[in-house]
Amino acid sequence: MVILTTIKLQYFDVIEKDLEHSFSEFNVNDQASSQTSDQRNLELIAEKAIDEKYLIAIVFVLNGSQARYSEVIKNTINGLNNYFQNLSWRIIFFLILTHTNKIGANFKLDLFEKEVATPKWQSDSESRSDIEYSWKSSKQIIDNFLNAIKDNDFKSTEDFQKITELQRDINAQILKAVSEITKINGAIFQLINARYKCANNKNILRSSQNYTQMKVIEFNECVRTHYKNMICMNHLDKICHENCPNCHDLQKYKIVKRRQTYEEVITELKDQYEELLSNSIELKAKEKKIISDLEFFVNGVESCYNSIKHDIESLKLMSKLNFDKTLRSTFNKLRNTAENITDKNLKAQQLRRIFEIEKLV
Structure with missing residues (x-):
């Protein structure tokens, strides 16, 4: 559904105060000829929607003539449809075209597929009082429309909430993977230390076994x-x-x-030998446990990678937007942690898996 309201330029100050701080709003770039700008505008809309989690309506307030903005609006809605499949038909689009004239208010309603549009132009009089009256009448339509939006709150799309949850889950899984890799590195240090002690103990044991x-x-x-x-x-x-x-x-x-x-x-040497023999058994048991823990941590981080991969694929099914920016810092932390792994083979394995996942984003 699209509702169109136009307001004349010279009386725009009448409505500025009424609109100020009324709703959650943000600015988008108005460079109509720039494809990069169009892309950024879509990202801004998506970011705002994701931030709010629920989306019932998108209200466009445009400063300019119909000729300048008709293609932009069409491209925006088409872009939203491309980036968020099956989303546009569930969203109410509300367009306020300002800083225009009566001719410029002739907005082409056929730009929107299957929409119900209500153009509203109350008065062509130059009298400020007439304009104020016309604005109040128009504002009543806007208020009624916004109230209708509130009444349909239960019908709002949860797509952006799901996107938010997926992003949050991805970040949580990445941080969990960072924790698991830190444990892997700690286990490697423990294993190296245990093996060193075991080898040293073995040498002393060999020299004292003939007590x-x-x-x-x-x-x-x-x-x-x-x-x-x-x-x-x-x-x-x-x-x-x-x-x-x-x-x-x-x-x-x-x-x-x-x-x-x-x-x-030799009693002293015999006591030393028996103590070393006991230590050797304990060290071997400790080494075995560390190897088991290391395997557990590696499996744990692999589970995190699988969850991250699944969430990214789900995210891409819901939206074609690039979420690299929102995930970049946590991915950097993950990669930096993996870079510190001292075991050459494990380090290469972890970096390879991280690179595979990053390519999916």
Whole structure:
């Protein structure tokens, strides 16, 4: 539905105060010949609608003649239809054409497909009082129309609310992915540290695993003989020539030197070995858990990527607008976090996935 109201230039000050701060409004560029400007105007409309979440009507207030703006309005509505499929037929379009003259008010109603338009021009009199009266009459139509919009609030399109929710969800998933990648990097550091300790522990364990030592002792032993020998009880290990008093004995045995080897346990080294062995078991268990956690974090960030991809595809189905600007800062944060991954293979894997998703936006 399109409603057209025109207001003469020289009496525009009559309605300025009435329109001031009445509704949520913003300015769009009026360079009709610029395709870039048309694109930006559509983006502004979309951004405002997304910001408000619900959209019941779009009210155009244009300063200029019908000849200048007819194509712009047509292109705008066509553009909205292209960017937001099946949206235009659910939106009420309200056009106020100002700063014009009576001839310029002859707006071509056939520019709009299937619309109901109500041109309103109350008076051609130059009298300000007549213009004020005409404006009040026109304003009543506008007020009635805006009230009708409010009455149809329950019929408002939720497309822009869904777009807002999708953008919010994408940003949330990106931030979650940032958190998961941070956990991945932390797990990598823990794994490197655990493996270093494990290797160091293994080397010390190897050097201390033989916690016993072999010792050799020498001792004198009596060996029987078939002949008698003079044995000195004070000098068993040698032939005595000192005539030790009361110490010499003639016996059928001799004294010989013997050697014996035995294994001695070094208690301190044994305790160290057993402690290192216990630590080694704990370190291996810790390493196994870190690897499991790392795999869990990688799967977690992959789940985030899949959710982001799904939301972006849903967003593109609802709108052809480029949402790169609204998502750029969080994507930059995600990429910068991935750049800090110390594991070369994991870093390449994450950056490749991020690049694939960014190309979808």
